[in-house]
Every structure is written in C-alpha cells, then in structure tokens.
Amino acid sequence: MLRDLVLGDPALVERLVARALLAALVPLALLALAAFWLAWQEGGCSLARPPEGTPAELVELYDRNPEARRFVLDYVAKDELVQPVDLSSLVGSREVPLLLQWDERWGYQWYAGQYLALSGCGPTCLSMAYVYLTGDPSFSPREAAEFATAHGFASDGNGSEWSLIPEGGSLLGLDVTELPLDEGRVRANLEAGNPVICVMGPGDFTTTGHFVVLAGMDGDSIVVRDPNSRSRSKMLWSYERLARQVQALWALRNA
Structure with missing residues (x-):
C-alpha cells in the first residue's frame, strides 16, 4: 500500500529522494568542514595568505x-x-x-x-x-x-x-x-x-x-x-x- 502511495505521488518521491540525499551529504559536509578547520588551525589552509606587513x-x-x-x-x-x-x-x-x-x-x-x-x-x-x-x-x-x-x-x-x-x-x-x-x-x-x-x-x-x-x-x-x-x-x-x-x-x- 505504501509502495502504491509513493509511486502515485511524484512530489512525495522527490521529497523522499531529497531527504535521502541530504542525509548522505550532511556528514560529508561536516567532515570537510572539520578538515578545513584543522588545516586552518595548523596554518596549512592554502586559501589564506599572509597579511600586508608580513616580512x-x-x-x-x-x-x-x-x-x-x-x-x-x-x-x-x-x-x-x-x-x-x-x-x-x-x-x-x-x-x-x-x-x-x-x-x-x-x-x-x-x-x-x-x-x-x-x-x-x-x-x-x-x-x-x-x-x-x-x-x-x-x-x-x-x-x-x-x-x-x-x-x-x-x-x-x-x-x-x-x-x-x-x-x-x-x-x-x-x-x-x-x-x-x-x-x-x-x-x-x-x-x-x-x-x-x-x-x-x-x-x-x-x-x-x-x-x-x-x-x-x-x-x-x-x-x-x-x-x-x-x-x-x-x-x-x-x-x-x-x-x-x-x-x-x-x-x-x-x-
């Protein structure tokens, strides 16, 4: 019955797929953010450049x-x-x-x-x-x-x-x-x-x-x-x- 309900409602399918993708991507995004933060703390972040006035x-x-x-x-x-x-x-x-x-x-x-x-x-x-x-x-x-x-x-x-x-x-x-x-x-x-x-x-x-x-x-x-x-x-x-x-x-x- 649930299968029939889902298949009969394309909008519901889209929402379920979107939630599944979000659930999979959030942990990866958090890991990437943590890695970026650790690199920043160690000064290894390549996006930062020494500020003006640095010898x-x-x-x-x-x-x-x-x-x-x-x-x-x-x-x-x-x-x-x-x-x-x-x-x-x-x-x-x-x-x-x-x-x-x-x-x-x-x-x-x-x-x-x-x-x-x-x-x-x-x-x-x-x-x-x-x-x-x-x-x-x-x-x-x-x-x-x-x-x-x-x-x-x-x-x-x-x-x-x-x-x-x-x-x-x-x-x-x-x-x-x-x-x-x-x-x-x-x-x-x-x-x-x-x-x-x-x-x-x-x-x-x-x-x-x-x-x-x-x-x-x-x-x-x-x-x-x-x-x-x-x-x-x-x-x-x-x-x-x-x-x-x-x-x-x-x-x-x-x-």
Missing part, C-alpha cells in the same frame, strides 16, 4: 613550509608580544621533547640577523637536549638563542656556528663528545639515552645546513627531532639514510 622572508617560509603557516599568518598580530614560555610539562619526560623554531613563543625573536623561526635550529636543538638531560625547563629556545648570542655562537645571516654544540654545551655543564660517523657509536649513545645533535647537509632536511637531534631508537630505526618539521619528526629513519647527510655530530650527557 618577505616569512612569506617565503609560508610558501615552502606548510607546517609554519599559522605562525606566519599570526605575525602581524603577535610579532611585538612577549609571550610567556612554560616548559615545565616537559620535566621528567622519557623522550627528547620536540620544540619547533617557529613556535610563536619565540619564533618572532631576532637571532643571528634573522627571525629565530628561520635561523634558530641550533639553539632549539640545544634547548631540546638540555631540557631532556637536566630536567630544567627554563632553558627554552628563547633563552638558548640569547645564550648563543651572548657567547658569540650566533653568525649573522648564517644561523649558528657549529661550536655552539660542543663549546656551548660544555659551558652549560653538559658532557659533549664529538662522534665519528660510526653506526655502532651512534646507536650505543642513543640506546644509553644520550641525544646526538647533528649538523645536516643538503638532503631530506635542508638545502643548505641544519641542526637536528637524534633522539633515540625505535627498533632498528632512529628517532629524529627536527626543529623545523613535525612531520619529519614523526618519521623513523635508517642510519644509512641519515649518515649520507651528516656533516658533524656530538653526543650529549648530563655531566
């Missing part, structure tokens, strides 16, 4: 690193704000924490003739290792950059001198040992809980030079903390792939 070098960062887009989009509103830094939640962590050089809490700070977001990979890596080894959350990338500048490790236009890690680490009271490019030595240090800071040449991490932290082992693979990328920090890396790009490396311990 050209940050616009370039926006274009080449989607992960840093929110940082660039917020520049005009937050550049002159001194934001509080509280890393106390990292104290006691069993893993080297990931800190990013373009974090809004310190990325707008000037370092080595540029924004720390662009030039601060060295201080950010030293901060990650120091906080992990000592449990002292006061040495954030902001403080590490000020430390590097005060001790002559900042090089205008070039970021950080390599000596920031061995000499700067020693000044901070850490035991720093330069390692040969030897797989056994690297793995032994990581398995012992000693982070290894590397200078990387052109390859997966940079086209010029870049500091990263080898943070530990996951099976036979190496965990990397890249201060310029969450996504690369989530990847697992083989020693062979990393070794082709390493230019210098140091193991750090709490003296």
